[in-house]
Amino acid sequence: MECPYCKKEMEKGGIGANFWWRDNGSSDRVMWEKVPLCSIWSNGADGFYCPDCRIIILPVPEKLDSPMEKIKEKWSKLRGDVEERYNDYKSEQEAEKYQKKKEERRKKDPWEV
Secondary structure (H helix, E strand, O other), rough: OOOOOOOOOOOEEEEEOOOOEEOOOOOOOOOOOOOEEEOOOOEEEEEEOOOOEEEEEEEEEEEOOOOHHHHHHHHHHHHHHHHHHHHHHHHHHHHHHHHHHHHHHHHOOOOOO
């Protein structure tokens, strides 16, 4: 990447995990006002450093899922899988029931019905 100030090539690198950008006026306690630079689960944020200008540029990820959002997503997927398996099981049971009735009717004497 080219440095926007001196136009020289920047060094690729990164910073450690759990760093946040926040406005100078925002409180440290208010998490949702901060901009995460990397995921909590990652090793850090990739960025670029210009040794001449002593500038670091960190591209901010578009959206980072919170742990709760990931849990909800996995739960929703699991729930969908369970419902799908249950519906498959029910349809198999109904098919078996239908086949059983059909076999019973075939075994009966046609004059008994």
